[in-house]
Amino acid sequence: MNYSSTEENYIKAIYNLRGNVQTVGTNELADVLDTKPASVTDMLKKLKSKKLLHYEKYQGFKLSPEGRKVALGIVRKHRLWEYFLAEILEFEWEEVHDVAEELEHVSSRKLIDKLDEFLGHPRFDPHGDPIPDNMGRIQSSSQFCLTKLPLNTLVEVSSVGSQSSEMLELLRHRNILIGTKLEIKRRFGFDNSLEVKIRNMASFTISEQLAQNIFVKYARKA
Amino acid sequence: MNYSSTEENYIKAIYNLRGNVQTVGTNELADVLDTKPASVTDMLKKLKSKKLLHYEKYQGFKLSPEGRKVALGIVRKHRLWEYFLAEILEFEWEEVHDVAEELEHVSSRKLIDKLDEFLGHPRFDPHGDPIPDNMGRIQSSSQFCLTKLPLNTLVEVSSVGSQSSEMLELLRHRNILIGTKLEIKRRFGFDNSLEVKIRNMASFTISEQLAQNIFVKYARKA
DNA sequence: ATACTTTTTTAGATTTGTCTAAATTTATTT
């Protein structure tokens, strides 16, 4: 099945609003899509008739399994394009979102799988959000980017966002490896650099660019 | 100004039908756009009101200078994406067109200029058609691809479509340089390979892939 | 120059996605 850009934007917005768990409201969706509630209602009927969501009037709505699959496909495209723009075309990371909003609606399946391959199957986009694979599987959300970590919380490094040898060299030099336990002591607003503490070591600071490529999960204090 | 995908497709089709010289007919345009003459008439009025073409009813139409500028912008995007698909993502050259039809409507100017830079400012797409530069200048049409050359016509190599060192090495080995005079003696339909003759040398064959990267202009017999 | 054919345009309808304004349902107060 192929869906219009508008339909895709609705699906994606519903997905982004609530992974898929709770129910979403009409006003809320109108708000993020920058449109009117009446327009949302019209589209909901259409998406329901295409079996992309569960919807009963006045009762809210949520994606169906099929709708979720579509959403993950769009998210995959969006995040791969963001990665391409930032890593290959050297866009600043704040600039990538709007362009990716357009690119994500290009429909060729082969395009996106070839792009994925060319990029080396990255698992996270420049914002640290996970990229679904070509089967629609997404990294468990218990993992997140170091840039989003609250202070003084012990976590364990679970993956890195790129395989560039320069970055891996830097990580090795800092003694940051998969499984390393660390916490953030301070955040400097000026350049978003972070002061990092690893047990038994003096704390040190790392740049925002590096932090964006480090993904962690909560560590049991054990 | 930003134009809809549909408007862009009309502009591009008019441009492709006649560089910009003669007048185009309604039926003819309906035909290449796979739509009906009545729809074409409607769109002509709209494009005229936007000053993208000269049009008087029943008298045919052609692009205005502004329309031509828009057309060249779209052609540039189309051909750069084709080049990207073929050279970077390793699409077969017959596959690139349809995907580029979608990508060409992505509007970011920065995207296309960064892409151009990343690709090394290629001057020809995988079909041998020239890529307009970011000022809308296009290689003079007196230059064309070796694959489109009639038999037994003396031409002079004027440029090559890629700078890959492997290809340049092969060209050097064949004694094909910018300025080399040659003619095509035979075309083999099976694999589209070409038998090439350079003065004072035994003729030899070159592959379709290589021919696609050789651009020539008519040589004065001098 | 009259009749026929082809091309082009008009008129009116359709689809998609949107809107406003009014009506309806659900939720919250008191």
Add this chain to the structure above:
DNA sequence: AAATAAATTTAGACAAATCTAAAAAAGTAT
């Protein structure tokens, strides 16, 4: 539980791009 507020849906309209069927203009033939 009645009144009020908030969220949601309906009804009717609009713009973009398309279509069909019919009318008008241009071109061609005899």
